[in-house]
Amino acid sequence: MSRVTPTTSRSIGQHTHDYAYYRTVLANHALPAAFIDLDHFAMNLERLRQRAGNLPIRLVTKSVRSVEMIRRILAAGSFMQGLLCYSAGEAAWLASQGFDDIVVAYPSVEPTDIRAVATQLRYGRAITLMVDSIEQVMKISRIAQAEDVVIPLAIDLDMSSAFPFIHFGVHRSPIHDETTALILARKIAEQPGVALQGLMGYEGQIAGLMDDVPGEPVKSAVIRHLKKKSIVEVNARRQAVVDALRKDGHTLRFVNGGGTGSFESTRQDRSVTELAAGSGLYAPTLFDHYRAFKVLPAAGFALPVTRVPKAGVVTCSGGGYIASGPMGKNRLPLPWLPAGCRLLANEAAGEVQTPVQHALSTSPATGDPILFRHAKAGELCERFNELLLIQDGQIIDTVRTYRGEGKSFF
Template sequence: MSRVDTKTTTRLEVPPRDYLYYRDALANQPLPAAFIDLDQFAANLERLKLRAGSLPVRLVTKSVRSVHVIRRILAAGPFMQGLLCYSVGEAAWLASEGFDDIVVAYPSVELADIRAAAVQIKKGRSITLMVDCAEQVIKISQIALEEDVVIALSIDLDMSSAFPGVYFGVHRSPVHDVPTALTLAQFIAKRQGVVLEGLMGYEGQIAGLMDDVPGQAIKNVVVRYLKRKSIREVNARRQAVVAALKKDGHTLRFVNGGGTGSFESTREDASVTELAAGSGLYAPTLFDHYQAFTPLPCAGFALAITRVPKAGVLTCSGGGYIASGPIGPDRLPQPWLPAGCTLIPNESAGEVQTPVRHSLATPPSIGEPILFRHAKAGELCERFNELLLIEGGKVVDKVLTYRGEKKCFF
């Protein structure tokens, strides 16, 4: 298994970015446009490597959604190892594009997608499908027998914590302890065409929940307390399940855990053989306020100013790129540069226009951009066909997103 080479270092800091830097870089580019700042991106990748310590990192593709960017990340070094896809269809497509060592993070019962994955497995690609119940295993094994292949499976272990009066976590899997994990593993062992190779335990309440949000001091204290309590419980649960599976005769090729926001605590679990991350590279706004780390904003989108309805207000074209999850202001894209711009609550980010308030002495003019950041990482790519890659103050390349490749997996 590849391990981190901590002797290799790159520049972790880059000069602060201001509005003029991006305005000039995007001059003459058609807007709206999404972009990646490659200098900031490289720094985030290096920070992720250092935070991972000795564990390899499996790239979460839903947080990237661009084949070119995926290749760039995997080329960064052996500490990046394999892909964690969000769709079986996506995994089959990426395998056809030459990628290997692919794990699908979510179960699927779409037979056409499972068959497409089986076809790639028959060609020699490594694709592991996720399961958490017998019904999923049955469907996968049927396809495997029809295609005359053996399909590797991974069990999705629930890593949520049920405290008195508080369900702290996400509703993912019914496999939540040693007995349920052993029951499923033994069922897999009796089926033809499938083999158990991995376990995934994603602690979403640790990895995806900010705990150092300005203006929320009391909530931050509560979240940190719940996190500490949950970490002890779920790490012990994952360790117990891994030990029980091995004692029962099941050989695990990998034990996957964590996300961008939980590297430090996931590394405490000695049963984990690899980490998973992706959002920490684009660094969306939902990853701005963690106590343990601070990524550099590197992904954004630019909207053209098309109206000035009154003093102190600039109206941009487009912009209604709302993130998934619980409805709330934190799911809205946020004005980024120039500093001092804010959304107007009664209108917010709209499908065809987004007005912003500002207090700028010299505001940008009609035709110039306002820069925004998305709340989540890869979801931005569902709105754009291409990403502009900015390096050294210039657009140095334009690369396709999944959407630009005419792919939509959900």
Template sequence: MSCVVNPVVPHQPVRDYAYYRAALAGQTLPAAFVDLDSFSANLEALKIRAAGLPVRLVTKSVRSMSMIRSIFTAAPFMQGLLCYSPAEAAWLASEGFDDIVVAYPSVEPAHLHAVAAQLREGRSITLMVDCIEQVSIIDTLAKAEGVVFPLSIDLDMSSSFPGIYFGVHRSPVRNVTTALALANEISCRSGVRLDGLMGYEGQIAGLMDAVPGEAVRSAIIRYLKRRSIREVTARRENVVKALTGAGHCLRFVNGGGTGSFESTRIDTSVTELAAGSGLYVPTLFDHYAAFKAAPAAGFALPVTRTPKRNVITCAGGGYIASGPAGKSRLPQPWLPAGCTLIDEEAAGEVQTPVCHPDSVAFGIGDPMLFRHAKAGELCERFNELLLIKDGHIVDRVTTYRGDGKSFL
């Protein structure tokens, strides 16, 4: 089984600096925006890559209720939400969304009470667990609330090779034995029931493997991915077979992410995929062997100073992404092309200096366009997203932050 296939390259709009500069004329900066034409092309690409499997929308990569609604309106193959917090799930359920799975374990009482209230309203919200202690706490609260919490088991999908741990430190449920033990524990309690299984192969879905200038490292990563895919696919298949064989009913088996559709969909035990980053397409999703996508989200900073030749200074910009500290987590100058950060200062809290080529000229107040390293984290910095279509701002929608929501 290989993770390298012919890349999916749908028709992608061609954008340049002049296009966005004209669209953003007169707007207050800094500002975040989504290019709806590129966004639609990316949505179509996910449909093609999913090859008929439904795709659960990863909300942490979108973080705008209006954008979530528009996705479901435009794409029937997107079915259900994969949230990152029970509080977020309860809020979205209260706004009319349904079929929600929370991807990460939590036992915060206030958040669980909010979920219980939505369950009583008939909403479907499934919580994630990976140990007996979590199950026990949720079961006790469920009985006090008079509800039954649907649960999903989080199956670890990391690989351990000699001298290399290839994956993320996520769940202690790593095999048939531990999965069955947890499923049996759930079945013995009256306040919870087993609803599904999630096996997210983060080292496949979230790790670029065709980075320009890093041929050796990319080749090694592709090799490790191929080995890991064979191993973890068999693991997930065996666990699903064991659970169903023991009489446990699984409504869904969730797998994959934007970067792993091609390998995850081959696993016949998987009933649905998951994706979110493939819509905005941040810089950490630029270089995959299996697919190409169009940048659809960015932010514009105003040029406020010209301290020296070929250097401008922009207001704000220190929107650093989570994960291992390093250049890959910095926002990157996007348009005009050829602009770069300065290593000694990078992206600053109140100002960001940028080097530009002789061919580019800026005036005070002009926009400098950047892309974030991760998708939804951009929305934690802005109250709204400007929606651009056919070269014009056609709408502006609130982010979670603009709605006064912060969940983690």
């Protein structure tokens, strides 16, 4: 395994590889295929390191979904510390692969998964489960007692902002202030088999919402205004909750905050001990238009042109890899290269074929690749068994995705 080495700040630029580069690299490989451009990937990793300042970054595994890519990222330097998983079952499996210092970002109440976590705890791995209700704590406590382990827990603090007539954020947790956090923390302290170790406050409305979208100046300005107000409110609230928990006698090993889109503002919170990121490495289309930072396209997939129905249009095999979230055009995979390609509005990306309109000057031929980018990061890996790793104009390795390992956690 070659190490992903962050580039120096002097070498980071906006240059991206063009269509001819990828077409040459993929010329002798079967399509469709998913790939990671390691040159761009390393630049994105270095940018995250710079933006994090002195805080460590916990890797968000749902945005990566490949054991080998996770290993490469953690090997990049000590600024990458620990994993933030999306499933307790995933966390237990990754622990069995040798990973440690794992936090599960979402509440887990499936007994089979919690017992799998308990098994890894007995082997000495560190896995922390997330909770936001007394009911969750009680379920975990009963299993922990039966398994004769102590399961570390973290409280999920809701970081949405309530403005007049606007719920700015995601509906994530009922724990939203000092009072509700203290009630839950005290309940954890009363229960055998569990122990409070951390707190997570993910400000999704800041980290995951683009604020500089071309063609949408008014909407982008409104979002930036709401973000500015929200940053002040949520940072103060997270600090107050952490201070209240510690004053009440609770020891927190970590306070996790932020995401790729909020490093600059999350760092302003003195209570945060670590940041979290993952999407900024693959750089899907939903992270293209932030004012505070830029990313380079590092993950994509290539579909083969299988027919040419008319001049200016080619039809590709496969391609209907739609992202989760609210229905809309921004959840579609987008043609990336050759430049100027676009989906047809009345067909979009289809399960078995995807027509693409292109400039007459490009004229892709049957068998040529059309390169696409997914709207979200790790979801691409649910469609492919392997990722081609491209570096310096050649495929240097092939690594398996979770799917390629035979794993699906939801």
